[in-house]
Amino acid sequence: MRQNRLFFTCMEISPAILLLAALTAGCGAVSNPALEQAHEAYQKARQDPLIVRNAGAALDKAGRTLEAADRLWTEERDVVEVEHLAYIAEQRVEIARTIAQRRLAAEDIQQPQPPR
C-alpha cells in the first residue's frame, strides 16, 4: 500500500516536472538579432531629446510594441511573430523620428526668425 502510494505520487509529480521542463526548455539568454536591432534603434531614439520632446507619444508606441515582442520572445519563442513585431517597432521608431522633424519644420514656419 505504501509502495503504491509512493508510486502514485511519483506518477502525479513527474508529469508536472516534465511540463515545467518543456516550458522552460531553451529559455536561456538566447537573443534574437531582429529584436536586438529594434532595441538598439529604440534606445538611440530615447537618447535623442528632440525625439523625446517632439514625438514622445509616437516613441511610446514603439516602446509598447517592443515590450510585446520581448514578452513573446521569453514566453513563446515565436520567431516569426517576434521578428514581425521587431519590424513594427523599428518602423514606429522611424515614424517618431520623422514626426519630431515635422514638428521642427512646423515651428520654423511659425517663427521665421528664431532668436539667435
Place this chain on the structure above:
Amino acid sequence: MGEIDLANPTLSTTPRMPAPIKQSLLCCLAAFATITFAACSTTKPPTEKIAQADLNVRAATEARAADFAPAELQKAREKLARARQAMTAQNYDDARRLAESAQVDAELAEAKAETAILRRAADQILRRADAPPTEAERESRKPLTESPAKE
C-alpha cells in the same frame, strides 16, 4: 499513441490505482495539447486590419507620398496587396502580419511626405528671413508692433 501504451500496463499491474493515474496522465496530455495547439487555434480573418492598412495607404497617397516617400509607399502597397492575397488563401496569420506591416509602412510614408513638404516650406521662409527684408516687408512690419521691430 505512446501515452495509451504507457497507461495500459499500469492498469494491469496496479489494479487499485488505475483511475487516478489515468486521470493524471489525461490531465498531462490535455495540458500538452493545449500548449501545442494554442498558437493554431481559430485565427479570425483580419478584415479590420486590412481595412485600416488600406486607409493608411490612402492617407499616405493623399499626403503626396508618391513624390516625397516613394520607397515607403511602394512597400506599403505591395504588402497590402500580399495581405489581400493571403486573405483569399485563408492564411489569416500571414494576412494579419502583412496588413500590420503595410500599416506602419504607410504611416511612415505619410509622415515622411508631410515632413518633406513642411521642411521645404520652412527652408524657403528661413532663406527669405536671412536675406535683408525688402522695403515692403519693413513697411508691413512697422504698424504690427508698438516698439520697433527687432532685427
